[in-house]
Amino acid sequence: MQENPDNTTHFGFKTVEEDKKVELVADVFHSVAAKYDIMNDVLSMGIHRIWKRFTIDCSGVRQGQKVLDLAGGTGDLTAKFSRIVGTKGEVVLADINDSMLKVGRTKLRDMGIEGNVSYVQANAEELPFPDNHFDLITIAFGLRNVTDKDKALASIYRVLKPGGRLLVLEFSKPVYTPVEKFYDFYSFNILPKLGKLIANDSESYQYLAESIRMHPDQDTLKEMMNNVGFEGTEYFNLSAGIVALHRGYKY
């Protein structure tokens, strides 16, 4: 559904050739990696921390489990998971972008998190892990940058253990019209300016706002997850649907 017949896909509001999108997204994240955390706090007014907390509450993760934090970026979720699964568990922080991965690795090591965390540069569409390997896979604010989302979901389904779950935390469609109006104004007028002011990079944040609009809404994503085989799929709207957390199980 994301692809047109002539092998093009969207990059924000622009249409680009499929094999170019990876590079373009990579450019965006190479340029924001250094200030990623501070920008997250400023742009979401700190609320992203609560979204991530909610995600962890829904994860049901326990000691000794294997977790894959896909598109884990600077490792906010990885840090928590690493402490929860303990020494017997294992957390893999995977990101397609090596700048983000490096920032994440430096940050986690500075926090003293080591031993049960490994770092893998991987494409979500073709995950380099064996079948039925992970108890939990999370992808927070990453799915929207993946070129072929169905392929990525199928790949995630493959490496997930039976009984495991997938959590997708992603921007979505606000459920109330006034919220949507304000949100549109915020993301197209204020957000790129803030990006310019803090990270000196308005294009990347313009892309962020556009890519959010192009991302499938709650029910579409739920349907996509069902199509690749996930069961018991449900979603929770957070902050009036600005962000939604989708949860699906593999049985």
Added chain:
Amino acid sequence: MPLTNLLCGLLETGVNQLHQLDSSAVSKRKQLNGTIIAASLKELKLPLYFIISEQQVDVLNKFEGEPDCTIKVSFQALNKLQDNRQLTQLIKSGELEVDGDIQLVQQFAMLLTDMQIDWEEHLSQKVGDVIAHKFFQHAKKAVQTTQTQYKRIEKQSSLYLTEEVKVAPSALEVAYFSDQVSRLESDTEQLLNKINNKLEKQLNDLSQSKVLADKK
């Protein structure tokens, strides 16, 4: 529930910030490394899961695994938790319910409540030794002065009420009054006994004279 998430977040940040200042926190966390403790207040139906690792304490409000220890405690009993001798008493009185290792409870209570923070030292790193010392000297003095002032005001106002405007009795007056009342009570009792005795006597006399009259 985003609101409880917010609460957990604030609690977690608060505890960890304080731990940053407390030099003994690291060794305490090392002892408990990897322990998961479920704690809830009896008054609130909100279980909190404390995941303790060497780096920090994480607070979750949902956890599907098996915690090492489950604690239910009432609000008033919270600060009694760190006292070893009171623990058994608390359990007996039902203010504290523990499921798991009781030693963990003590260590956990110590971790959260017994923080040795040298505020003066931390302030001195920000503003310099002299100012920090002066500040704490003045603060201590201010606390002392307020305490003595408070005691003086308490004493003076009680004197004003009892001696000047006489709206309330003094302690001696109260004692004297209650003495009077009890004396009155005992007097009344004596009087009552006397009357009873008299009445009984008269009744007896009356019945005897009746018997005599009947015989005649």
